[in-house]
Amino acid sequence: MAGKNLVGPEADALDLGAVFRALADEHRRSVIARLAADHSDSERGCNSFDLPISKQTQTHHFRVLREAGLVHEIDYGNRKGIRLRRADIERRFPGLLALLGAESPGGAAPR
Amino acid sequence: MAGKNLVGPEADALDLGAVFRALADEHRRSVIARLAADHSDSERGCNSFDLPISKQTQTHHFRVLREAGLVHEIDYGNRKGIRLRRADIERRFPGLLALLGAESPGGAAPR
DNA sequence: TTTCGGGTACGATTCAAGTCGTACCTGGAG
């Protein structure tokens, strides 16, 4: 019941190329944007994003996000949760998450 | 001698996905990082970056950067120059250029 | 235990992107 924490790279090892590659995809960017918009940073179910793609493809995208160091994945066996690594991201790439609000409704779009 | 200015998208039409896709490539990111590090924003020759790739491939990369709206290209016929669209980028995606300094020497790497 | 929903593993497919070879264009130098 505890849930195994699937680990990604250390905060210091975050690679800007991998991050940009991860955020280049529309689906992954939408996930991170919604996580960034929720300032409570609570854990969220992986199937709560209503992505218009099959579950196999979702598995692939969440893996990419984890390997890029953007999210933590918590495996409960029959379901999974993710949590935004906001502190790590802000430390290495300050301001990056704020950029995602520029195209997502509900985010802090500057005007 | 005047040089035709090859135009990219308008400042308001900059797409975050296209920008991330453009910056996902190491060569293109290195070009933008060096342009961003030079705060004088002067025009720069396209062959002044010593990219370890053929000139045909360089043509491809500079085109991607222009179509993403990150640089202006100035065509002189037998040579070409590029200029960073710093103001436009800062207006749409404030702080983005600063992130590139996190991995390039000469930039403002935080420590 | 069986059932069921969420998730993964592996493979196949499709498509986009990075790369370069060949040929050609352009403007300046000699």
Next chain:
DNA sequence: CTCCAGGTACGACTTGAATCGTACCCGAAA
């Protein structure tokens, strides 16, 4: 004029990424 260096156009190749089908795993609930 010719030559030359920088740049482009077009095509081909190769790799990687996104997607899904099939089969299987896991934990909770009936």
